[in-house]
Amino acid sequence: MKKKIAVLLLAAATALSLTACSGGSNASKSGPSSSASSASKASAGKHYTVGICQLVQHPALDAATKGFQKALTDKLGSRVTFNMQNASGDSPTCAVICNQFVSSNVDLIMANATPALQAAQTATSKIPILGTSVTDYGTALGISNWSGTTGKNISGTSDLAPIEQQANLLHELFPKAKKVGIIYCSAEPNSKYQDKVIKKALTKLGYTCKDYTFSDSNDVQSVTKTAASESDVIYLPTDNTVASNTGIIKNVCLPAKVPVIAGEEGICAGCGVATLSISYYDLGYTTGEMAYDILVNHANPATMKVKFAPKYTKEYNPSVCKAMGITLPSGFKAIKASS
Amino acid sequence: MDFMMAYLSSLSPINLLMAIPGNIAQGIIWGIMALGVLITFRLLNFADLTVDGTFATGGAVTVVLILAGAPVPLALVAALAAGLLAGTVTGLLNTVLGIPEILSGILTQISLWSVNLLILSGANKAVNVDEYPLIVTLRNVKSSIVTALVFAAVLICILYWYFGTEQGSAIRATGCNPHMARAQGINIDFMKVLAISLSNGLVGLSGGLLAQYQGFADIKMGQGSIVIGLAAVIIGEVLGDALLGKSMNFALRLGFVVVGGVLYYLVIGLVMWLKMPTDLLKLLTAVIVATFLAVPYLRAKSKNSFALAGKRGAQNHA
Numbered sequence: 290m291k292k293k294i295a296v297l298l299l300a301a302a303t304a305l306s307l308t309a310c311s312g313g314s315n316a317s318k319s320g321p322s323s324s325a326s327s328a329s330k331a332s333a334g335k336h337y338t339v340g341i342c343q344l345v346q347h348p349a350l351d352a353a354t355k356g357f358q359k360a361l362t363d364k365l366g367s368r369v370t371f372n373m374q375n376a377s378g379d380s381p382t383c384a385v386i387c388n389q390f391v392s393s394n395v396d397l398i399m400a401n402a403t404p405a406l407q408a409a410q411t412a413t414s415k416i417p418i419l420g421t422s423v424t425d426y427g428t429a430l431g432i433s434n435w436s437g438t439t440g441k442n443i444s445g446t447s448d449l450a451p452i453e454q455q456a457n458l459l460h461e462l463f464p465k466a467k468k469v470g471i472i473y474c475s476a477e478p479n480s481k482y483q484d485k486v487i488k489k490a491l492t493k494l495g496y497t498c499k500d501y502t503f504s505d506s507n508d509v510q511s512v513t514k515t516a517a518s519e520s521d522v523i524y525l526p527t528d529n530t531v532a533s534n535t536g537i538i539k540n541v542c543l544p545a546k547v548p549v550i551a552g553e554e555g556i557c558a559g560c561g562v563a564t565l566s567i568s569y570y571d572l573g574y575t576t577g578e579m580a581y582d583i584l585v586n587h588a589n590p591a592t593m594k595v596k597f598a599p600k601y602t603k604e605y606n607p608s609v610c611k612a613m614g615i616t617l618p619s620g621f622k623a624i625k626a627s628s
Numbered sequence: 629m630d631f632m633m634a635y636l637s638s639l640s641p642i643n644l645l646m647a648i649p650g651n652i653a654q655g656i657i658w659g660i661m662a663l664g665v666l667i668t669f670r671l672l673n674f675a676d677l678t679v680d681g682t683f684a685t686g687g688a689v690t691v692v693l694i695l696a697g698a699p700v701p702l703a704l705v706a707a708l709a710a711g712l713l714a715g716t717v718t719g720l721l722n723t724v725l726g727i728p729e730i731l732s733g734i735l736t737q738i739s740l741w742s743v744n745l746l747i748l749s750g751a752n753k754a755v756n757v758d759e760y761p762l763i764v765t766l767r768n769v770k771s772s773i774v775t776a777l778v779f780a781a782v783l784i785c786i787l788y789w790y791f792g793t794e795q796g797s798a799i800r801a802t803g804c805n806p807h808m809a810r811a812q813g814i815n816i817d818f819m820k821v822l823a824i825s826l827s828n829g830l831v832g833l834s835g836g837l838l839a840q841y842q843g844f845a846d847i848k849m850g851q852g853s854i855v856i857g858l859a860a861v862i863i864g865e866v867l868g869d870a871l872l873g874k875s876m877n878f879a880l881r882l883g884f885v886v887v888g889g890v891l892y893y894l895v896i897g898l899v900m901w902l903k904m905p906t907d908l909l910k911l912l913t914a915v916i917v918a919t920f921l922a923v924p925y926l927r928a929k930s931k932n933s934f935a936l937a938g939k940r941g942a943q944n945h946a
Contacts (some may be wrong), residue, residue, distance in 0.1 A: 389647040
């Protein structure tokens with residue numbers, strides 16, 4: 290008897306939630322506000338809830354989220370609440386997170402990384418979505434004829450590294466090198482995209498390029514060893530797995546005296562000679578400003594062009610340069626080595 | 629105390645209830661995957677690690693075919709076929725080359741990584757629900773639940789019928805006692821390959837469904853799926869035993885496996901709703917699932933321990 294009651298209660302709860310869903314999904318009514326102290330819905334004191342879906346714990350993504358939160362808190366103060374969720378590297382969990390955001394009717398969704406953006410796109414066509422730390426929106430969203438705007442509820446910022454300028458940087462520092470090896474993780478679409486672009490730029494400058502890919506962090510050492518033995522210079526795109534394994538790469542390339550040009554500052558601090566760096570924190574901050582525009586000024590994401598990093602700087606790693614005996618021309622800012 | 633009150637008041641039960649349908653939909657899709665895991669884990673007695681790779685293969689094949697303009701049912705059939713193929717490879721590695729089962733699974737899983745990269749020509753491909761007629765999607769959760777339930781129900785009926793046929797029973801016999809099965813004239817190698825192949829076919833199919841549901845196929849979408857599958861199978865069994873005890877038959881077992889998948893995702897939804905520090909998501913999910921599984925076991929032990937029997941005896945005879 291007790292078991293039957295338990296089963297009936299469970300079924301009733303599920304049925305209740307299904308009817309609640311049907312009531313909420315058609316009408317635009319929002320359920321009782323989640324913060325009891327929120328002001329009335331007049332535009333002056335309106336309280337906003339922003340959902341942040343981050344793919345994985347990672348320094349660059351964390352910095353972008355921090356920048357985003359800072360921008361909105363700077364502009365809205367206590368009138369904004371963040372619901373920050375992290376999928377811990379599981380891309381199907383992004384769908385669970387976005388479902389939660391949609392069903393609790395957040396005012397805006399910030400998707401940090403490609404799978405998060407894709408899950409958010411599928412979850413809702415009404416709630417505005419801002420992506421960040423995504424390199425190529427056209428491929429990520431499956432939009433052919435990408436023109437810079439999505440035409441629907443999605444916009445955001447791209448972390449596309451200034452790749453042509455990075456190729457020029459490599460040429461400026463190592464004009465006599467012939468072979469460039471590009472190391473990245475085969476599981477990361479952004480890395481493959483950067484690899485395509487930089488190969489074009491470097492081949493135009495007269496270098497021969499070769500790809501060296503690994504599938505996960507266990508293969509980094511062996512792949513790097515092969516790359517170091519066959520290349521004059523190594524280029525590392527902004528790859529998440531590379532960023533977590535710079536120690537291994539440094540231990541292979543330093544003794545082999547093969548210089549490394551990195552796609553971003555974190556990687557350069559770990560194992561690189563120089564880089565043209567963007568700041569993910571600034572990228573997140575720009576995304577936050579776009580969010581403010583959408584929330585308060587009712588800007589339409591469909592017509593907002595995807596923005597890029599506001600500025601980039603030439604940086605070098607002094608300890609790695611000293612160990613390799615490389616002196617750089619002026620104009621480079623020093624970064625503190627991370628190890 | 630104030631902090632607790634503020635925290636508790638910031639949790640809105642309505643939000644939890646509203647998020648449940650989405651979790652149910654995803655849970656049913658993973659439940660279909662768990663049906664595949666049930667076949668190898670319970671009927672053949674080993675954990676088939678191929679599923680981490682097959683799940684992504686199913687997703688990859690489905691997305692690539694849908695993007696090429698194929699009708700969705702055809703894409704799903706292709707995902708099923710790809711899964712069957714992957715399972716056959718694992719089975720052959722084990723039976724023909726004599727490689728231990730878990731290792732065969734791992735080898736196929738590793739090879740499927742490269743195969744999936746080739747299929748996706750990259751690490752990730754989006755399938756836009758606005759542009760293609762997907763049958764399950766996060767955009768429309770209610771219809772997805774219905775579709776997924778229909779899939780699950782049909783598959784459970786087919787599996788129930790199949791494992792009652794002669795060939796199906798031969799598979800069960802092979803898993804139960806291979807030596808006796810061989811003595812009865814059953815070709816156990818063939819049965820093993822067949823079962824692993826069938827299991828991976830189901831996993832491939834569910835991978836195709838999930839890729840549509842979340843709107844993209846990703847090279848890593850299968851990672852850790854064996855864990856979810858096993859959790860769903862075991863949760864289902866524990867729940868079934870607790871609710872129905874001895875009257876659970878094979879069809880109900882299959883049904884409870886899907887329920888196990890749904891429960892697992894409800895737990896994840898609950899953990900997220902609790903607004904715990906996000907880094908602890910996986911730890912908390914594991915803790916809640918472990919509690920779930922431990923409670924019936926501990927209750928049974930507390931009722932049936934020898935110590936208690938001794939105490940009862942002492943009371944009766946005192």
